[in-house]
Amino acid sequence: MRNGRQKVLEVKNAVKHYRQKMLTLPDGRRLKNQLVKAVDGVSFALFSGEILGVIGESGCGKSTLGRLLVKLEPLTGGDILINGKSIQSVNTKSKAGRLAFRKTVQLIFQNPYESVDPRETVERILMTPLKLHGIGSSEDERRKICVEALETAGLKPAEDFLSRYPCELSGGQLQRIAIMRAMILNPAFVVADEPISMLDVSIRADILNLLKEQTKNKNACMVFISHDIATTRYISDKVAVMYLGRIVEYGNADDVMHRPVHPYTRALISNAASIDPDEKRQPIEIQGEPPSPVGTGPGCFFAPRCFLRTERCEQEYPPMADCGGGHWFSCFNAQPDEGKEQVP
């Protein structure tokens, strides 16, 4: 328990490895039968009402992590507990087992046009989950729930929207419906994978607000996956920074964003363009691009690009260290106060 809140999600050393038969490296070398370590030992816990933002560059494993959490991919190792129950114990063979699990976890995707059936009306899109999970005793009652959901999402008058098809809606409107479709079941836990990155800037804010409101009101918890740093700061309570399948820094959103410790987080945040013309940040230049998560270790994965690298970094992986207030980082050489002056 934390402030009377319940621990909903607990991830214990989650691992997902893929085996690739043939792999061509950027320098042209070919390797056979390689292990791609997409998620390589991730642990965290999430309490009800909390939003965890996961940031990182493409290929860092953030989307794979999201898919693991909702059991779209089987774990290679470790465990994920939802309300204290391992997701490995979910009986996927029986329909009842699958339904019970799906009611507690939901996923919101990036592109709403691809995540809803184009030939179903909004009414059908929203009613189907209710019917499947036996919410509402009659058709009328279910329709009432849908109308309420649409109105909460700011789609008024709701009756007008019920009979529309996805192609008759804008991206923002459809994304609201996709969010409500997930939230209508009162799930304990939601994963939102880049839910706003394909929407126009002027409507993003409202979608973010809807996600935040719904998570708080329903006392659910959410993992918000994004590559946009300012957006993640806006919506998240906690932030995890991922690099090549591992969390390198974790803590309260403002702690991580304003006082980043890990050299990778510092580089990432200092490079994020800001719209404030007065803000003069000195971007930390790191060389190269993230390598693929193949043949990493035994040292720190970030060491080849790191500006604080020492010999030790190439030999062992730095363990997570706490620098106060639940702010964790994994680096041998970073000093918790160094990143401070970066942000006014």
Place this chain on the structure above:
Amino acid sequence: MALLEIRDLTVRYSTKGKSILACDRVSLLVEEQDSVGIVGESGSGKSTLAMAVLGLLPDAAQVEGEISFKGVNLAGLSDRAYAQIRWKELSAVFQKSMSSLSPVHKIGRQIADIYRVHVPKARDAECRKTALEILKKVNLPPRVLDLYPHQLSGGMLQRVSIALCLLFHPSLVILDEATTALDVVTEGQILREIERLQETEKVARLMITHNMAVVATSCKKVAVMYAGRMMETGNTADVLKRPRHPYTKGLIKSFPSFTGDRQSLRGIPGSLPDLGAPMPGCVFAPRCPKARETCASQRPELVDIEPGRRVACFYPENGGAGDA
């Protein structure tokens, strides 16, 4: 001195019985060695504007107005005349270099091909030498010459495209969402390189993006477009601090800030109007918090409201410090 001057450019796409006004009397001025960012959401006509300047619009597009580049009107220029200035005077970098480069030819061969467009008799050794020089400028190792596009990462490909566009030292470079597909760190690297190259190569730069932050960090001037019309132009820092057009203000408010309070973000209610329907008034009026009756019936023209600032609005924001 004006390098590029666009005056009342109108681009209309006609399809089966429907005519879409993608650019509606757009005017823009780019001076020599200037950096101008064009910001807008999808459907604002920013890419159409770029394509019109580059002469790459599809045949179905009807173009009116004037695009004066170094004293020559580009609108209505023949393909042959265009071929003389493309790459040499005017070049472009697009969002996905993966799809703008040929997947079956090595990078060196592609650079040589483009070099021979304007230097037809160049020998292989000369091409290679030029290619190496240009790759060095964008911090790429020589081995890239013998690689295929699929062997390069997104950031390296974007560098190749930037190298290509600088091959003939053009006076204007158009970057259409050139950094959008890149990761944060790579985007930062490329933006800094672009700025540095602009200094050394002395080119003017027109950057088209939906990301206000990219413009804020890398452009001197900004032009805000919405639904095919120019809403506001001015000095970047000034516009961001004191937006005078309600749309610009709304757009800036929609960006979450990185520092300070996590104040509630506000989006702009409503959505883009139908570009096929005639709009006698201001295009932003249906979503504008300040709209009055005149806004729906009369079109506000883009006029100077203070030195260096042009706004198309009847009731501009006063631009006070607390306003932004």
